[in-house]
Amino acid sequence: MNKTYNSLKQENSLYLRSHSKNPVNWFSWNEEILNKAKKEKIPIILSIGYSSCHWCHVMEKESFMDKEIAEIMNYHFINIKVDREERPDIDKIYMESIQTMGINGGWPLNIFLTPNQKPFYGGTYFDKKNWKNLLISVSNAYKNNKKEIEKSATNFTKSLKKSEIDKYNLTKTNEKINKNYFDNIIENLKSKFDKVNGGLIGSPKFPMPSIWEFLINFLYFFNDKKIKNHLSLTLNKISKGGIYDQIEGGFCRYSVDEKWKIPHFEKMLYDNGQLLNLYSNFYKITNDNYYKRILYETTEWLKNNMIDPNGGFYSSIDADSEGEEGKYYKWKYDEFFKEVGKDYKMFGDYYGVNTNEDESTLNRKYDDSSFVKKWKINKKEFFKKLDKLKFKLIKKRNKKEKPVIDKKIISSWNGLTLIGLLNTYEATNDDKFLKIAKNNISFIRKSLIKNNKLLHSYDTHIEGFFDDYSIIIKSFIKYHEVTQEIEYIKIAKKLMDISIQKFYSKKEKFFYYSSKNSNKLIAKKIEIFDNVIPSSNSIMAENLIKISKIFDESEYFKISENMLLNVIKICKQEHSFLSNWLNVLLNYRIGYNEIILTGKNTKDSIRKINLKYSNNKVILASEKKNNMKLLRGKLFTKKINMYLCKNKVCQLPVNSMSELNKLIEKNNILN
Numbered sequence: 001m002n003k004t005y006n007s008l009k010q011e012n013s014l015y016l017r018s019h020s021k022n023p024v025n026w027f028s029w030n031e032e033i034l035n036k037a038k039k040e041k042i043p044i045i046l047s048i049g050y051s052s053c054h055w056c057h058v059m060e061k062e063s064f065m066d067k068e069i070a071e072i073m074n075y076h077f078i079n080i081k082v083d084r085e086e087r088p089d090i091d092k093i094y095m096e097s098i099q100t101m102g103i104n105g106g107w108p109l110n111i112f113l114t115p116n117q118k119p120f121y122g123g124t125y126f127d128k129k130n131w132k133n134l135l136i137s138v139s140n141a142y143k144n145n146k147k148e149i150e151k152s153a154t155n156f157t158k159s160l161k162k163s164e165i166d167k168y169n170l171t172k173t174n175e176k177i178n179k180n181y182f183d184n185i186i187e188n189l190k191s192k193f194d195k196v197n198g199g200l201i202g203s204p205k206f207p208m209p210s211i212w213e214f215l216i217n218f219l220y221f222f223n224d225k226k227i228k229n230h231l232s233l234t235l236n237k238i239s240k241g242g243i244y245d246q247i248e249g250g251f252c253r254y255s256v257d258e259k260w261k262i263p264h265f266e267k268m269l270y271d272n273g274q275l276l277n278l279y280s281n282f283y284k285i286t287n288d289n290y291y292k293r294i295l296y297e298t299t300e301w302l303k304n305n306m307i308d309p310n311g312g313f314y315s316s317i318d319a320d321s322e323g324e325e326g327k328y329y330k331w332k333y334d335e336f337f338k339e340v341g342k343d344y345k346m347f348g349d350y351y352g353v354n355t356n357e358d359e360s361t362l363n364r365k366y367d368d369s370s371f372v373k374k375w376k377i378n379k380k381e382f383f384k385k386l387d388k389l390k391f392k393l394i395k396k397r398n399k400k401e402k403p404v405i406d407k408k409i410i411s412s413w414n415g416l417t418l419i420g421l422l423n424t425y426e427a428t429n430d431d432k433f434l435k436i437a438k439n440n441i442s443f444i445r446k447s448l449i450k451n452n453k454l455l456h457s458y459d460t461h462i463e464g465f466f467d468d469y470s471i472i473i474k475s476f477i478k479y480h481e482v483t484q485e486i487e488y489i490k491i492a493k494k495l496m497d498i499s500i501q502k503f504y505s506k507k508e509k510f511f512y513y514s515s516k517n518s519n520k521l522i523a524k525k526i527e528i529f530d531n532v533i534p535s536s537n538s539i540m541a542e543n544l545i546k547i548s549k550i551f552d553e554s555e556y557f558k559i560s561e562n563m564l565l566n567v568i569k570i571c572k573q574e575h576s577f578l579s580n581w582l583n584v585l586l587n588y589r590i591g592y593n594e595i596i597l598t599g600k601n602t603k604d605s606i607r608k609i610n611l612k613y614s615n616n617k618v619i620l621a622s623e624k625k626n627n628m629k630l631l632r633g634k635l636f637t638k639k640i641n642m643y644l645c646k647n648k649v650c651q652l653p654v655n656s657m658s659e660l661n662k663l664i665e666k667n668n669i670l671n
Contacts, residue, residue: 012460013083014406015051019060023070026081029090031519037078037115043142044113045073046122048082048091051406052266052316054325055125056108061323062128069132076139077112084109085315085408086457089465089514093160093523098122100159112138117522118153119160160523165508168528170566177568177589179222179670185575185582186218190226192576194258198234200576203258207238207251209274210534214579216281217586217615221668228285235282238275239294242361245329246351247393249297250305251275261363265326265403266319269306269413270533272298273313276420280427284613290367295424299433302417307436308409311443312458313417315410318403328403330359331393339392346375347389409458411448414440415471416533422478426610434482441479444472445491454495466513466527467536469499473543480550482610484602484621486628493547496556499540509562510537528567534580537563542584549594549618552629552648564588587616590670594645595660597621598634598653605640608657614664 007027008020019026027033029046037044047064049056063069073079084091084107095105097119104124110131111122126134142149164170175181189211194201200211212231219227238244241260243252251271252263276298283291306314321328336353337344348354350371352363372379418440425433448455454464454472464472476492479485503511505526513525513536527535544560547553564585571578571585595617597605602621609619620630634653635641641653644663654660 008081012408013051013086014404014408015049015056015083015085016081018051019064019081022060022064023067023074024064024079025070025074026079029080029082029087033078033080034117037117040078041115042078043076043115043138044117045077045079046082046090046094046109046111046113047079048084048094048109048111049107050083050085050316051404051408052268052318053107054264054266054319055106057318057320059108059110059125059131063126063131066128069128069135072132072135072139076135078115085406085410086460086462088467089518089521089525092513092525092527093521094119094122096525097156097160098124100156114150114153118150118157120149120153120156157522163508164526164528165510165566168570170510170528170570172565173569175568175572177585181568181572182218182582182586182670185572186215186224186227188575189215190230193230195230195233197259198230198237199260201258204254204256204264205243205258205260206254206532207243207271207275207278208532208579209271209278210530210580210583211576212278213281214583214586216278216285216613217583219285220613220615221586221590221670231282232286235279235291236367239279240364240367242363244294245301246362246364247390247397248301248304249294249299250301251298262361263326263329264319265329267317269313269315269410270416272302272306273413273417273420274533276417277423280420280423281613283427284611292428295428299421299424299436303436305405308407308443308458310447311439312409312447313414313440314405315408315413316406318406321401321403326361328397328400330361332359333357335396336360336393339396340389343385343389346377347386349375350386409448411444411454411456411464411468412471412533414444414448415468415475418444418475419471419478422475422482426482426607429607429611437479437482441475441488444475448472449491449495452494452498454498463515463518465515465536466499466503466511466540467533469495469503470511470536470540470543471533473499473547474539477543477546481617481619482606484606484619486626489547489550492543493551496543496547500559504559509559509566511540528570529574529577530580535578538578538580538584541581542587545584545588545592546618549592550620550628550630561588583615586670590616590668591646593617593664593667594630594643594650595619595664596630596634596643596645596650598631598641598643599623599637599639601640605642605657609660612661616668617664 005025006020008016011017011028082090094111098105106124108125111119113119192200199205215227215231237260243255243260243263250267253266253268253271254264256262256264279291279294319325340347353360372382418437421433421437447458454468456462456464456468473492473495476488480489502515505512510526513527527537529535541560541563544556548556567581571581593616602623606621622631625636639655642660643650643653646667651663
């Protein structure tokens with residue numbers, strides 16, 4: 001394969017197209033090229049990345065644009081490029097293979113495969129010298145020690161093929177999930193708290209929203225002051241650090257240091273959708289207007305940068321611009337103070353910009369109340385000056401070359417953002433958030449659900465993976481909870497039935513990540529552990545319970561209950577990576593409150609119910625009789641009737657929010 005041929009120009013993926021000018025003979029992952037590797041017995045280099053990945057850009061410039069290196073790759077290997085956002089199924093398998101080899105995972109992910117796609121070596125970023133040496137070493141090893149390499153690759157593949165159920169011993173136990181079970185987990189989590197900087201001890205620091213969502217839920221039920229204080233510290237530190245864009249809003253992917261100060265500058269949709277949800281939940285608990293401000297700023301950033309004209313959300317914004325990571329976001333000392341003018345000392349202090357650094361990423365070490373007290377300035381006057389300064393800084397920043405936006409629209413990430421927007425609407429009672437959510441769900445319904453299947457992303461023919469289905473179902477359940485538009489809960493149920501048909505394994509009692517109809521890869525995976533996004537099986541476990549309650553369908557509940565009872569033991573051992581399972585287990589153990597509203601003005605009552613934090617509820621409301629099973633036998637009168645039901649037993653209706661809240665409080669007991 002010595003000729004120069006690059007087949008990526010026609011690809012949908014921005015990441016793949018960006019490699020189309022490399023002298024490397026890149027191919028996309030497809031049957032034709034995989035068959036060619038088998039037929040010609042040529043080993044494969046599989047290189048996985050995504051468009052906003054900084055180190056992917058670095059490796060491309062250093063190695064994949066180098067003609068000498070390209071020649072080695074083209075002569076000795078078949079070279080396949082994969083966008084991990086487009087094919088997360090491939091990424092998950094080969095990321096696990098690297099970890100099985102004892103190598104830390106990350107992107108770019110570069111793996112050497114046998115001609116039949118079995119992994120035998122790999123790693124993440126390699127600098128030019130090391131990559132060149134590795135190519136020569138692997139090529140020689142494959143020629144001279146093919147049998148040993150094939151044997152090693154077969155062993156790695158056996159490990160990949162091993163069922164997650166067997167690997168992690170996911171079976172039912174006799175252990176009770178009582179208060180003591182959760183207390184032990186909470187105490188273990190507390191021992192990992194970074195009591196100075198918030199979050200968990202160590203660096204780099206990822207926000208990991210599902211951990212804090214679990215702790216908010218625990219706080220709601222048990223009012224643990226230490227947890228509340230740490231949540232406050234964590235959310236404050238994140239939103240005051242460089243990981244949060246202090247002038248335009250929106251969160252970067254992670255912080256490379258333990259203080260949230262120096263970010264890895266790419267901005268991902270899935271982080272921002274989940275953090276909207278997290279901050280809105282904590283705002284519901286605290287009513288602290290500081291968190292409300294973060295919600296407005298982040299949504300404004302989404303509106304200005306991430307929305308397709310049809311209502312979908314783009315996937316990410318690059319870390320780099322002008323060939324440098326974070327250049328768009330950093331401020332040179334002179335540049336910043338020129339914009340600030342006479343208040344340079346005050347705002348230099350506010351944003352952590354000082355003469356000791358050539359460039360700064362804006363950070364805040366003070367809360368606003370203590371800052372205005374320190375500088376002896378009226379709070380209103382300070383915010384007026386701050387708004388003017390932000391306007392000037394944004395105007396100045398907009399003259400720079402902007403980082404590239406990857407306009408891929410991914411179903412699951414849109415679902416996470418839709419949930420965050422709906423929760424923000426509930427928390428603030430501001431219709432502007434609902435309007436954006438309505439546009440988004442309309443887009444999902446019209447453009448991502450086609451011919452009884454969910455697409456993984458817009459403008460592709462790739463069917464959704466299990467996380468796409470589970471998260472979109474969750475977002476449609478949430479939309480129904482907020483608006484009571486019955487058609488959306490019916491679509492959620494339909495997608496649920498499709499998911500059971502296409503992904504559920506009766507033998508394993510969990511859902512596979514890839515559809516039974518999808519192209520065969522070397523292993524079929526079941527996603528159990530949370531990453532930055534919670535595991536798809538844990539999300540579906542809650543979906544199944546909620547839809548079972550709304551439609552009175554016990555079969556859904558049985559599937560969920562089996563999943564939950566099988567993770568009790570591992571949740572205790574690996575709670576940091578199973579926090580969303582713990583969240584669902586806690587709700588399952590306490591029980592889901594079925595809130596049924598009939599009569600007049602149900603919309604106003606729904607708003608009041610959703611204004612308060614409550615994670616273990618389903619709501620069904622109607623002003624007129626219809627054919628929903630839960631509404632049978634309920635009163636329809638001129639006044640509002642509020643029923644609280646649990647496990648198919650309903651209490652007598654009440655007519656006021658205060659009475660309903662008392663009933664809910666009595667029901668939220670864990671023995």
